[in-house]
Amino acid sequence: MKKLVCALATVTVISLSSTSQVLASPGEEIYMENCAACHGEDGKGALPGITPDLTSLSGPLSKSDEELITSITEGFESPGSQMAMPPLGGNDELDEDDVKEILEYMREEFGDDD
Ligand code: HEC
Incomplete structure:
Protein backbone atom coordinates (compact mmCIF):
# COMPACT_ATOMS: atom_id res chain seq x y z
CA MET A 1 0.00 0.00 0.00
CA LYS A 2 2.85 2.35 0.79
CA LYS A 3 4.26 1.70 -2.68
CA LEU A 4 0.93 2.48 -4.30
CA VAL A 5 0.65 5.77 -2.43
CA CYS A 6 4.16 6.67 -3.56
CA ALA A 7 3.32 5.80 -7.15
CA LEU A 8 0.21 7.94 -7.07
CA ALA A 9 2.15 10.81 -5.53
CA THR A 10 4.71 10.56 -8.32
CA VAL A 11 2.04 10.59 -11.01
CA THR A 12 0.53 13.69 -9.43
CA VAL A 13 3.88 15.43 -9.33
CA ILE A 14 4.51 14.62 -12.99
CA SER A 15 1.10 15.84 -14.10
CA LEU A 16 1.65 19.15 -12.30
CA SER A 17 5.16 19.60 -13.62
CA SER A 18 4.26 21.54 -16.75
CA THR A 19 2.69 24.35 -14.77
CA SER A 20 4.65 24.44 -11.52
CA GLN A 21 8.06 23.73 -10.07
CA VAL A 22 8.54 20.14 -9.06
CA LEU A 23 9.70 18.85 -5.72
CA ALA A 24 10.99 15.47 -6.88
CA SER A 25 14.60 15.32 -8.09
CA PRO A 26 14.95 16.14 -11.79
CA GLY A 27 16.38 12.69 -12.47
CA GLU A 28 13.41 10.99 -10.84
CA GLU A 29 10.97 12.98 -12.91
CA ILE A 30 12.75 12.21 -16.18
CA TYR A 31 13.08 8.55 -15.25
CA MET A 32 9.39 8.21 -14.42
CA GLU A 33 8.35 9.92 -17.64
CA ASN A 34 10.71 8.22 -20.05
CA CYS A 35 12.03 5.02 -18.57
CA ALA A 36 9.64 3.58 -15.98
CA ALA A 37 7.21 2.24 -18.58
CA CYS A 38 9.80 -0.39 -19.53
CA HIS A 39 12.07 -0.46 -16.49
CA GLY A 40 9.45 -0.15 -13.77
CA GLU A 41 9.23 2.51 -11.08
CA LEU A 54 18.53 -2.48 -12.59
CA THR A 55 18.63 -3.29 -8.87
CA SER A 56 20.66 -6.46 -9.35
CA LEU A 57 24.22 -6.18 -8.02
CA SER A 58 25.60 -7.84 -11.12
CA GLY A 59 23.16 -6.00 -13.40
CA PRO A 60 23.61 -2.97 -15.66
CA LEU A 61 24.45 -0.58 -12.82
CA SER A 62 27.66 -2.49 -12.20
CA LYS A 63 28.94 -0.87 -15.41
CA SER A 64 30.79 2.45 -15.45
CA ASP A 65 29.01 5.79 -15.81
CA GLU A 66 30.62 6.20 -19.20
CA GLU A 67 29.26 2.90 -20.51
CA LEU A 88 17.16 7.93 -24.98
CA GLY A 89 14.19 5.66 -24.27
CA GLY A 90 12.69 7.04 -27.48
CA ASN A 91 12.72 10.70 -26.41
CA ASP A 92 15.32 12.54 -28.47
CA GLU A 93 14.62 15.76 -26.60
CA LEU A 94 16.66 14.50 -23.65
CA ASP A 95 20.16 15.98 -23.53
CA GLU A 96 23.38 14.88 -21.89
CA ASP A 97 22.54 16.62 -18.62
CA ASP A 98 19.17 14.84 -18.48
CA VAL A 99 20.92 11.50 -18.97
CA LYS A 100 23.36 12.30 -16.15
CA GLU A 101 20.47 13.26 -13.86
CA ILE A 102 18.71 9.98 -14.62
CA LEU A 103 21.88 8.00 -13.99
CA GLU A 104 22.38 9.77 -10.66
CA TYR A 105 18.79 8.95 -9.72
CA MET A 106 19.15 5.29 -10.76
CA ARG A 107 22.38 4.88 -8.77
CA GLU A 108 20.74 6.43 -5.73
CA GLU A 109 17.49 4.46 -5.92
CA PHE A 110 18.54 1.17 -7.47
CA GLY A 111 22.25 1.00 -6.66
CA ASP A 112 23.74 -1.24 -3.99
CA ASP A 113 24.39 1.51 -1.49
CA ASP A 114 20.90 1.85 -0.10
C1 HEC B 1 10.69 0.68 -24.85
C2 HEC B 1 11.24 0.14 -23.61
C3 HEC B 1 12.39 0.89 -22.96
C4 HEC B 1 12.45 2.22 -22.58
C5 HEC B 1 11.39 3.29 -22.77
C6 HEC B 1 13.71 2.37 -21.92
N1 HEC B 1 14.43 1.21 -21.92
FE1 HEC B 1 16.24 0.90 -21.09
N2 HEC B 1 16.27 -0.99 -21.81
C7 HEC B 1 15.21 -1.60 -22.46
C8 HEC B 1 15.58 -2.96 -22.81
C9 HEC B 1 14.69 -3.97 -23.54
C10 HEC B 1 16.90 -3.15 -22.35
C11 HEC B 1 17.78 -4.41 -22.51
C12 HEC B 1 18.31 -4.46 -23.92
C13 HEC B 1 19.16 -5.65 -24.18
O1 HEC B 1 19.75 -6.21 -23.24
O2 HEC B 1 19.28 -6.03 -25.36
C14 HEC B 1 17.30 -1.89 -21.71
C15 HEC B 1 18.53 -1.66 -21.11
C16 HEC B 1 18.84 -0.56 -20.36
C17 HEC B 1 20.06 -0.36 -19.61
C18 HEC B 1 21.22 -1.34 -19.51
C19 HEC B 1 22.25 -0.95 -20.52
C20 HEC B 1 23.53 -1.71 -20.39
O3 HEC B 1 24.56 -1.17 -20.86
O4 HEC B 1 23.54 -2.81 -19.83
C21 HEC B 1 19.98 0.85 -19.00
C22 HEC B 1 21.02 1.49 -18.08
C23 HEC B 1 18.72 1.43 -19.40
N3 HEC B 1 18.06 0.57 -20.22
C24 HEC B 1 18.29 2.68 -18.99
C25 HEC B 1 17.16 3.31 -19.51
C26 HEC B 1 16.83 4.69 -19.25
C27 HEC B 1 17.63 5.63 -18.38
C28 HEC B 1 15.68 4.95 -19.94
C29 HEC B 1 14.92 6.28 -20.03
C30 HEC B 1 15.64 7.38 -20.63
C31 HEC B 1 15.28 3.72 -20.60
N4 HEC B 1 16.22 2.75 -20.33
C32 HEC B 1 14.14 3.59 -21.38
C33 HEC B 1 13.97 -1.05 -22.74
C34 HEC B 1 13.64 0.27 -22.54
Whole structure:
Protein backbone atom coordinates (compact mmCIF):
# COMPACT_ATOMS: atom_id res chain seq x y z
CA MET A 1 0.00 0.00 0.00
CA LYS A 2 2.85 2.35 0.79
CA LYS A 3 4.26 1.70 -2.68
CA LEU A 4 0.93 2.48 -4.30
CA VAL A 5 0.65 5.77 -2.43
CA CYS A 6 4.16 6.67 -3.56
CA ALA A 7 3.32 5.80 -7.15
CA LEU A 8 0.21 7.94 -7.07
CA ALA A 9 2.15 10.81 -5.53
CA THR A 10 4.71 10.56 -8.32
CA VAL A 11 2.04 10.59 -11.01
CA THR A 12 0.53 13.69 -9.43
CA VAL A 13 3.88 15.43 -9.33
CA ILE A 14 4.51 14.62 -12.99
CA SER A 15 1.10 15.84 -14.10
CA LEU A 16 1.65 19.15 -12.30
CA SER A 17 5.16 19.60 -13.62
CA SER A 18 4.26 21.54 -16.75
CA THR A 19 2.69 24.35 -14.77
CA SER A 20 4.65 24.44 -11.52
CA GLN A 21 8.06 23.73 -10.07
CA VAL A 22 8.54 20.14 -9.06
CA LEU A 23 9.70 18.85 -5.72
CA ALA A 24 10.99 15.47 -6.88
CA SER A 25 14.60 15.32 -8.09
CA PRO A 26 14.95 16.14 -11.79
CA GLY A 27 16.38 12.69 -12.47
CA GLU A 28 13.41 10.99 -10.84
CA GLU A 29 10.97 12.98 -12.91
CA ILE A 30 12.75 12.21 -16.18
CA TYR A 31 13.08 8.55 -15.25
CA MET A 32 9.39 8.21 -14.42
CA GLU A 33 8.35 9.92 -17.64
CA ASN A 34 10.71 8.22 -20.05
CA CYS A 35 12.03 5.02 -18.57
CA ALA A 36 9.64 3.58 -15.98
CA ALA A 37 7.21 2.24 -18.58
CA CYS A 38 9.80 -0.39 -19.53
CA HIS A 39 12.07 -0.46 -16.49
CA GLY A 40 9.45 -0.15 -13.77
CA GLU A 41 9.23 2.51 -11.08
CA ASP A 42 11.28 0.23 -8.85
CA GLY A 43 13.89 -0.44 -11.56
CA LYS A 44 13.24 -4.16 -11.54
CA GLY A 45 11.86 -4.14 -15.06
CA ALA A 46 8.28 -3.89 -16.28
CA LEU A 47 8.77 -6.44 -19.04
CA PRO A 48 9.79 -9.70 -17.36
CA GLY A 49 12.61 -11.52 -19.12
CA ILE A 50 13.15 -8.56 -21.44
CA THR A 51 14.15 -5.53 -19.39
CA PRO A 52 17.12 -6.13 -17.08
CA ASP A 53 16.81 -5.79 -13.30
CA LEU A 54 18.53 -2.48 -12.59
CA THR A 55 18.63 -3.29 -8.87
CA SER A 56 20.66 -6.46 -9.35
CA LEU A 57 24.22 -6.18 -8.02
CA SER A 58 25.60 -7.84 -11.12
CA GLY A 59 23.16 -6.00 -13.40
CA PRO A 60 23.61 -2.97 -15.66
CA LEU A 61 24.45 -0.58 -12.82
CA SER A 62 27.66 -2.49 -12.20
CA LYS A 63 28.94 -0.87 -15.41
CA SER A 64 30.79 2.45 -15.45
CA ASP A 65 29.01 5.79 -15.81
CA GLU A 66 30.62 6.20 -19.20
CA GLU A 67 29.26 2.90 -20.51
CA LEU A 68 25.80 3.53 -19.13
CA ILE A 69 25.61 7.06 -20.53
CA THR A 70 26.50 5.59 -23.93
CA SER A 71 23.88 2.81 -23.58
CA ILE A 72 21.18 5.28 -22.61
CA THR A 73 22.10 7.86 -25.26
CA GLU A 74 22.70 5.54 -28.18
CA GLY A 75 20.51 2.62 -27.20
CA PHE A 76 21.66 -0.82 -26.18
CA GLU A 77 21.20 -4.38 -27.36
CA SER A 78 22.80 -7.39 -25.76
CA PRO A 79 23.62 -10.53 -27.78
CA GLY A 80 20.50 -12.63 -28.42
CA SER A 81 18.28 -9.92 -27.01
CA GLN A 82 14.55 -10.04 -27.72
CA MET A 83 14.22 -6.30 -27.62
CA ALA A 84 16.70 -3.44 -27.79
CA MET A 85 16.69 -0.43 -25.56
CA PRO A 86 15.74 2.56 -27.75
CA PRO A 87 18.17 5.52 -27.80
CA LEU A 88 17.16 7.93 -24.98
CA GLY A 89 14.19 5.66 -24.27
CA GLY A 90 12.69 7.04 -27.48
CA ASN A 91 12.72 10.70 -26.41
CA ASP A 92 15.32 12.54 -28.47
CA GLU A 93 14.62 15.76 -26.60
CA LEU A 94 16.66 14.50 -23.65
CA ASP A 95 20.16 15.98 -23.53
CA GLU A 96 23.38 14.88 -21.89
CA ASP A 97 22.54 16.62 -18.62
CA ASP A 98 19.17 14.84 -18.48
CA VAL A 99 20.92 11.50 -18.97
CA LYS A 100 23.36 12.30 -16.15
CA GLU A 101 20.47 13.26 -13.86
CA ILE A 102 18.71 9.98 -14.62
CA LEU A 103 21.88 8.00 -13.99
CA GLU A 104 22.38 9.77 -10.66
CA TYR A 105 18.79 8.95 -9.72
CA MET A 106 19.15 5.29 -10.76
CA ARG A 107 22.38 4.88 -8.77
CA GLU A 108 20.74 6.43 -5.73
CA GLU A 109 17.49 4.46 -5.92
CA PHE A 110 18.54 1.17 -7.47
CA GLY A 111 22.25 1.00 -6.66
CA ASP A 112 23.74 -1.24 -3.99
CA ASP A 113 24.39 1.51 -1.49
CA ASP A 114 20.90 1.85 -0.10
C1 HEC B 1 10.69 0.68 -24.85
C2 HEC B 1 11.24 0.14 -23.61
C3 HEC B 1 12.39 0.89 -22.96
C4 HEC B 1 12.45 2.22 -22.58
C5 HEC B 1 11.39 3.29 -22.77
C6 HEC B 1 13.71 2.37 -21.92
N1 HEC B 1 14.43 1.21 -21.92
FE1 HEC B 1 16.24 0.90 -21.09
N2 HEC B 1 16.27 -0.99 -21.81
C7 HEC B 1 15.21 -1.60 -22.46
C8 HEC B 1 15.58 -2.96 -22.81
C9 HEC B 1 14.69 -3.97 -23.54
C10 HEC B 1 16.90 -3.15 -22.35
C11 HEC B 1 17.78 -4.41 -22.51
C12 HEC B 1 18.31 -4.46 -23.92
C13 HEC B 1 19.16 -5.65 -24.18
O1 HEC B 1 19.75 -6.21 -23.24
O2 HEC B 1 19.28 -6.03 -25.36
C14 HEC B 1 17.30 -1.89 -21.71
C15 HEC B 1 18.53 -1.66 -21.11
C16 HEC B 1 18.84 -0.56 -20.36
C17 HEC B 1 20.06 -0.36 -19.61
C18 HEC B 1 21.22 -1.34 -19.51
C19 HEC B 1 22.25 -0.95 -20.52
C20 HEC B 1 23.53 -1.71 -20.39
O3 HEC B 1 24.56 -1.17 -20.86
O4 HEC B 1 23.54 -2.81 -19.83
C21 HEC B 1 19.98 0.85 -19.00
C22 HEC B 1 21.02 1.49 -18.08
C23 HEC B 1 18.72 1.43 -19.40
N3 HEC B 1 18.06 0.57 -20.22
C24 HEC B 1 18.29 2.68 -18.99
C25 HEC B 1 17.16 3.31 -19.51
C26 HEC B 1 16.83 4.69 -19.25
C27 HEC B 1 17.63 5.63 -18.38
C28 HEC B 1 15.68 4.95 -19.94
C29 HEC B 1 14.92 6.28 -20.03
C30 HEC B 1 15.64 7.38 -20.63
C31 HEC B 1 15.28 3.72 -20.60
N4 HEC B 1 16.22 2.75 -20.33
C32 HEC B 1 14.14 3.59 -21.38
C33 HEC B 1 13.97 -1.05 -22.74
C34 HEC B 1 13.64 0.27 -22.54
